[in-house]
Amino acid sequence: GEDVEQSLFLSVREGDSSVINCTYTDSSSTYLYWYKQEPGAGLQLLTYIFSNMDMKQDQRLTVLLNKKDKHLSLRIADTQTGDSAIYFCAESTITGGGNKLTFGTGTQLKVEL
């Protein structure tokens, strides 16, 4: 079955880089995602990576995928106070009932001045 794990908390200083890590178990996942959730709100897709890619860069965001170790990371360069939020990784799986996402527990990122 699918299981996605993340550490619960990360604290960084403004201007530093943040690295949020995630491990997953389903090797058949086609896409992996990073979502951001601000307090009391829904989730917003930040970026995604196709399973045959190793790296994807999008402005301040860099996603690294190690498929052998089933490890996904999100690096945020020059972290700002507006980046404080919960970050979820997720994997896409296909079941008999259709596509579904399995989410990690979420990492609370706190950016300090």
Add this chain to the structure above:
Amino acid sequence: DGGITQSPKYLFRKEGQNVTLSCEQNLNHDAMYWYRQDPGQGLRLIYYSQIVNDFQKGDIAEGYSVSREKKESFPLTVTSAQKNPTAFYLCASMPPDGYNEQFFGPGTRLTVL
């Protein structure tokens, strides 16, 4: 503007009462999903629907029911059989093609007194 709406934002109910949470989308998406979010546990899938008049149980369907009579609407009923219903409930939808991104509503916080 296209999007997903959930209403109300906050909902209070007495123990033993059924309550229905609304989810509407005008994105013309076929697939819709209901998640429950609890602190430190990430998102857990309750029910999902790939098409009108069809839906599948997710990982924690017990004590919940859904219907999908229209493409735009996927209401979730929290029944009195749900032992711990107080949580943040998120609805999402997904387009039929692309990279399986899910679009989320703003969520409903249900408190059972």
